Amino acid sequence: MSLSDSIADAIRTVLHDTGRDRKVIEPSMLLSSDLGFDSLDIAQAIVLLERSLGIDPFRTPLAGSARPSIRTVADLIAIYSTAIASQ
Template identity: 60%
Template structure:
């Protein structure tokens, strides 16, 4: 995972938490968004809008062609969604 993408996402989460006087010591790939970081659905929605503004993509806006919904349990899940959305299209895929 590119370190800067990871940092951008972690920074967005920290800023959402600080708006309500909360903080997170460690944000790692296995951190549970809800259980460990305390993000509720409004917090997550805010994070995604902030990231759309800084990264220019919202991986949750449109579902992938296979109709699957990306899993969103851990910080790692969140990062993967953005990695996929930011990746250049695979020339070998039809």
């Protein structure tokens, strides 16, 4: 499964577990307005991704870097991509 697929899968699980419809997930989608994600939803997605990818880039951010912004699905893909590359 590609990284994008893993992230889309985690987002769909969050939507399903919270009683919302699963959607087709596009990288350009805004997490808050397009998907209705709040901070709890993002926190859940991060735990799910830690389980599937074995990494939590938010718990141990790269040295010297500020917490990256997470506005879109593409932001999430970029953050995980960077974290995996730096492992």
